[in-house]
Amino acid sequence: MNRSGTQESFLSRLIGWLSELAGYASSLLILASMLVICYAVLLRYVLGASTVWQTELAIYFLIFAAFVGGAYGLKHGDHVKIDVVVNRLPGRVQLFVRFVAAILGFFFILIIAVIGFELWWEAVQMGRRSGTAWNPPLAYPYFILPLGMTLIALQYLVIVAELFQRLVSGRPGGPPPDETEDETLIE
Known part of the structure; x- marks a missing residue:
C-alpha cells in the first residue's frame, strides 16, 4: 500500500524505483564532478599540468544530475511549486487543480522528451562531436535530456494515476502524491 492507502501497481513501483535510482545516480555524479x-x-596548481577533459566531464555530470535527478525530485515533492492559492481551495477542487496541473506537466515534459530524442538521434546519425580539445561524441551528453524527461514523464504518470484514483473514489484528503506525509504535517 502507498501513503494514501491505495495499492500500488507493479508499474508504479517500478517507476518509483527508477526515480529513486535516478536520484542516487545523480548524487553520485555530483560527488564525481566535485572530485574531477x-x-x-x-x-x-600543485603539479603545473593541465587536462583537457575535466571541465567538460564535470559539466556533463552536473547536467545529468539536474535532468535525470528531476524524477527523484518530482517523486519527493522537491520541485518548485507555488500553491498558495491551491492550498486554500476546498478538498475536491484542490485535488482537481493538482490533477490538471499534473496532466499539463506531463505533456510539457513529454514534448521536451520528444524534442530531446530528436536532437540526440540527429547527433548520433551525424556523428557530432563537442569540438573541444577532448572532443567526445555528443551522442552521450545529448542522451541526458531525453532520458531525464522520460523518467520525469513516467513519474508524472504515477502522480496523475494516483490523483485520478483519489478523484474517482472521492478521497480528496491526505497529502498530494508528490509530497511525503511528514512535509504535510509540518505545514
Whole structure:
C-alpha cells in the first residue's frame, strides 16, 4: 500500500524505483564532478599540468544530475511549486487543480522528451562531436535530456494515476502524491 492507502501497481513501483535510482545516480555524479574538479585544481596548481577533459566531464555530470535527478525530485515533492492559492481551495477542487496541473506537466515534459530524442538521434546519425580539445561524441551528453524527461514523464504518470484514483473514489484528503506525509504535517 502507498501513503494514501491505495495499492500500488507493479508499474508504479517500478517507476518509483527508477526515480529513486535516478536520484542516487545523480548524487553520485555530483560527488564525481566535485572530485574531477578537485583533481584538475590539484593537477594545475600543485603539479603545473593541465587536462583537457575535466571541465567538460564535470559539466556533463552536473547536467545529468539536474535532468535525470528531476524524477527523484518530482517523486519527493522537491520541485518548485507555488500553491498558495491551491492550498486554500476546498478538498475536491484542490485535488482537481493538482490533477490538471499534473496532466499539463506531463505533456510539457513529454514534448521536451520528444524534442530531446530528436536532437540526440540527429547527433548520433551525424556523428557530432563537442569540438573541444577532448572532443567526445555528443551522442552521450545529448542522451541526458531525453532520458531525464522520460523518467520525469513516467513519474508524472504515477502522480496523475494516483490523483485520478483519489478523484474517482472521492478521497480528496491526505497529502498530494508528490509530497511525503511528514512535509504535510509540518505545514
